Amino acid sequence: MSLVEHDPVHRLWLLRTPGSSYAFRLDADDRPRHVHWGAPLTLAQATQVAARRNPADSSFDEPGDERQELPAEGGAFFGVAALAVRYEDGTSALEWRYDGHTSTEDSLVVRLVDRHYPLELSLHYRVRGDVVERWVSLRSEEPVSLLRTDSASWTLPRRAGARLTRTSGAWSAEYGVLREAVPVGETTLTSRRGVSSHQVNPWVMLDAGDATETSGEVWSTALAWSGSWRITVEHTHTGRVTWTGGFGHEHVGWSLRPGETWETPVFAGLYAADGFGGTSRRWHAYVREFVQPHPEELRPIVYNSWEATGWDVDERTETSLAEAAAKLGAELFVMDDGWFGARTGDTAGLGDWTPNEQRFPAGLRPLVDAVHAHGMKFGLWVEPEMVNPDSDLYRAHPDWVLHMANRERTTLRNQLVLNFARPDVADWAHKWLDRLVGEHGIDYLKWDMNRAFTEAGWPGGDAGRVWVDHVRAVHAILDRLRADHPALRVQGCAGGGGRTDLGILARTDEIWASDNTDAADRITIQHGYGQIYPAGTMSAWVTDSPNPTTGREAPLSFRFHVAMAGVLGLGGDLPRWSAAELAEAAELVALYKEIRPVVQHGELYRLADPATSALTAVQYVLGGDVVVFFWRRPTEFARPVTPPRLAGLEPFARYRDSGGVVHDGAVLLSHGLDVDLPGSGYASAVVRLTRV
Numbered sequence: 001m002s003l004v005e006h007d008p009v010h011r012l013w014l015l016r017t018p019g020s021s022y023a024f025r026l027d028a029d030d031r032p033r034h035v036h037w038g039a040p041l042t043l044a045q046a047t048q049v050a051a052r053r054n055p056a057d058s059s060f061d062e063p064g065d066e067r068q069e070l071p072a073e074g075g076a077f078f079g080v081a082a083l084a085v086r087y088e089d090g091t092s093a094l095e096w097r098y099d100g101h102t103s104t105e106d107s108l109v110v111r112l113v114d115r116h117y118p119l120e121l122s123l124h125y126r127v128r129g130d131v132v133e134r135w136v137s138l139r140s141e142e143p144v145s146l147l148r149t150d151s152a153s154w155t156l157p158r159r160a161g162a163r164l165t166r167t168s169g170a171w172s173a174e175y176g177v178l179r180e181a182v183p184v185g186e187t188t189l190t191s192r193r194g195v196s197s198h199q200v201n202p203w204v205m206l207d208a209g210d211a212t213e214t215s216g217e218v219w220s221t222a223l224a225w226s227g228s229w230r231i232t233v234e235h236t237h238t239g240r241v242t243w244t245g246g247f248g249h250e251h252v253g254w255s256l257r258p259g260e261t262w263e264t265p266v267f268a269g270l271y272a273a274d275g276f277g278g279t280s281r282r283w284h285a286y287v288r289e290f291v292q293p294h295p296e297e298l299r300p301i302v303y304n305s306w307e308a309t310g311w312d313v314d315e316r317t318e319t320s321l322a323e324a325a326a327k328l329g330a331e332l333f334v335m336d337d338g339w340f341g342a343r344t345g346d347t348a349g350l351g352d353w354t355p356n357e358q359r360f361p362a363g364l365r366p367l368v369d370a371v372h373a374h375g376m377k378f379g380l381w382v383e384p385e386m387v388n389p390d391s392d393l394y395r396a397h398p399d400w401v402l403h404m405a406n407r408e409r410t411t412l413r414n415q416l417v418l419n420f421a422r423p424d425v426a427d428w429a430h431k432w433l434d435r436l437v438g439e440h441g442i443d444y445l446k447w448d449m450n451r452a453f454t455e456a457g458w459p460g461g462d463a464g465r466v467w468v469d470h471v472r473a474v475h476a477i478l479d480r481l482r483a484d485h486p487a488l489r490v491q492g493c494a495g496g497g498g499r500t501d502l503g504i505l506a507r508t509d510e511i512w513a514s515d516n517t518d519a520a521d522r523i524t525i526q527h528g529y530g531q532i533y534p535a536g537t538m539s540a541w542v543t544d545s546p547n548p549t550t551g552r553e554a555p556l557s558f559r560f561h562v563a564m565a566g567v568l569g570l571g572g573d574l575p576r577w578s579a580a581e582l583a584e585a586a587e588l589v590a591l592y593k594e595i596r597p598v599v600q601h602g603e604l605y606r607l608a609d610p611a612t613s614a615l616t617a618v619q620y621v622l623g624g625d626v627v628v629f630f631w632r633r634p635t636e637f638a639r640p641v642t643p644p645r646l647a648g649l650e651p652f653a654r655y656r657d658s659g660g661v662v663h664d665g666a667v668l669l670s671h672g673l674d675v676d677l678p679g680s681g682y683a684s685a686v687v688r689l690t691r692v
Contacts, residue, residue: 032069150246161209175528194453351393379444404457536600624691
């Protein structure tokens with residue numbers, strides 16, 4: 001049965017997912033109008049909704065209850081424009097004429113043309129599982145300035161209240177979840193940094209203020225874009241709540257050339273009637289089925305040498321660390337920064353991507369061969385988009401960086417940003433990456449990006465396009481590398497989680513969620529990451545105690561149990577670990593390998609909120625297998641702790657734990673598990689259950 005239906009009489013389209021419907025129509029002036037997004041409706045029922053009118057209409061406000069499907073300047077519209085253009089004669093208002101539509105079983109394109117100017121607009125829709133993907137494309141036969149081109153606008157049904165869920169964070173404190181009532185007016189979330197950013201992630205959730213983790217309606221959207229972006233939520237004084245989003249930010253526009261097609265990234269939307277937990281699980285399923293390159297794979301256990309060596313890398317040290325990592329059960333060895341050029345610190349060498357001859361006199365091949373001989377794959381850290389002013393590359397090509405005429409070039413982290421919007425720069429980057437991977441047998445790249453855009457200009461080029469074309473070039477290079485090297489796997493990184501979005505996840509296998517590996521902080525970071533993105537994409541390391549970032553001490557088991565809730569990695573200075581620590585680590589690595597399919601491919605249930613509970617628990621379910629992690633952070637002695645109730649189980653089934661004890665599903669759902677966590681400091685436990 002088709003997921004797209006059309007009523008030509010009422011000029012209305014309906015898209016269906018397993019648990020929702022999305023409907024819009026054309027009004028008498030051929031303007032697309034939103035009709036419904038929420039619980040399933042039939043086509044006939046959607047036409048009834050379209051016939052409703054707002055009794056509070058006023059000549060001083062935008063008339064009608066239906067919001068434009070893609071709000072644009074023109075007529076009695078006073079809200080946030082998703083589409084804003086300026087023709088050469090200064091006209092900016094848009095008037096549409098319907099030019100037909102095409103549809104398949106799961107997709108729809110509605111075509112509109114300006115009534116006077118040769119501008120064509122296509123509204124794209126595609127159903128993917130529980131998600132409706134939306135984007136737009138524009139084409140003109142005459143030059144036109146694009147002031148704003150959002151991918152989609154969304155409308156919350158009229159409810160008594162409105163609440164916004166989003167993230168707020170910083171470097172090493174990413175993905176903090178905030179839930180706040182939506183104020184009357186306009187609330188803008190944005191990144192002006194050239195990446196999706198540590199500070200806020202490009203997704204939002206809206207509810208009526210009554211949703212919980214387990215119940216209530218939630219409307220959520222996520223932008224598949226790895227650069228600057230903007231999402232604006234508008235709450236009118238009449239109670240209507242809408243939001244619009246896309247790439248770019250204010251004061252950044254583009255020129256549409258004659259005959260060129262301008263396409264925006266996907267802005268995906270999802271409705272769920274079972275709370276924030278159900279919303280997350282549906283997003284996770286969508287990412288696994290429709291976004292990730294290799295969702296069927298299990299992500300390997302990585303050992304990264306950075307915490308052990310810092311800048312002091314050489315063939316002997318790395319070979320020794322690889323041997324130690326292999327003994328613990330690591331499956332992938334990654335050498336981090338410091339292997340190339342004059343890179344003995346962060347002030348020089350970035351951009352000179354050849355092995356340091358003093359540190360690797362025979363090149364990388366001996367180390368790669370040694371790692372492979374231990375049965376591990378080999379990976380390298382790279383930062384292709386950056387350059388140190390003190391480098392051979394910059395001395396040869398100072399014009400290759402983002403810069404503006406007659407302005408200083410701001411250095412951050414002793415770096416400048418290469419202008420990947422330039423085809424020659426993007427071609428150079430692809431060639432050295434292709435050569436590096438091919439000549440050395442590289443299995444894995446940690447692609448880092450440690451610096452925001454500044455002076456994002458291009459003298460002699462189209463400066464506005466830098467913000468978009470740079471990111472498009474990064475995506476294209478990753479796509480091409482993966483096509484040419486099918487066995488290559490990639491981790492997305494930007495000083496931790498500074499580039500986390502659906503666009504980069506379509507081209508990488510996992511995300512380095514944060515540079516902060518402190519297990520206590522990671523509980524909160526991972527809680528926020530998992531709101532949209534699945535555990536099988538979240539890289540998490542076990543590092544030393546005291547933690548190198550925070551100085552906090554925590555037991556080895558606690559550090560492992562937190563990292564095991566994602567893609568487990570090792571990053572400690574292994575030569576300094578005691579024999580007892582190494583033995584315990586090897587046991588925990590072996591345990592993770594057993595439970596890894598459930599964690600990386602199972603459904604996630606958040607059993608307690610780390611913001612309000614000292615005892616936090618998360619649960620993964622895959623078929624009849626269940627894994628539950630319990631983490632307790634320090635609390636007052638003898639403070640009562642409520643055991644979290646389990647979820648996602650069959651109440652009439654029975655479940656056997658690893659000690660052989662059998663539990664009734666109904667008891668676990670209503671009363672939880674009793675877990676022994678002695679003392680009042682950091683403590684943790686892993687419980688495995690199998691349906692009998």
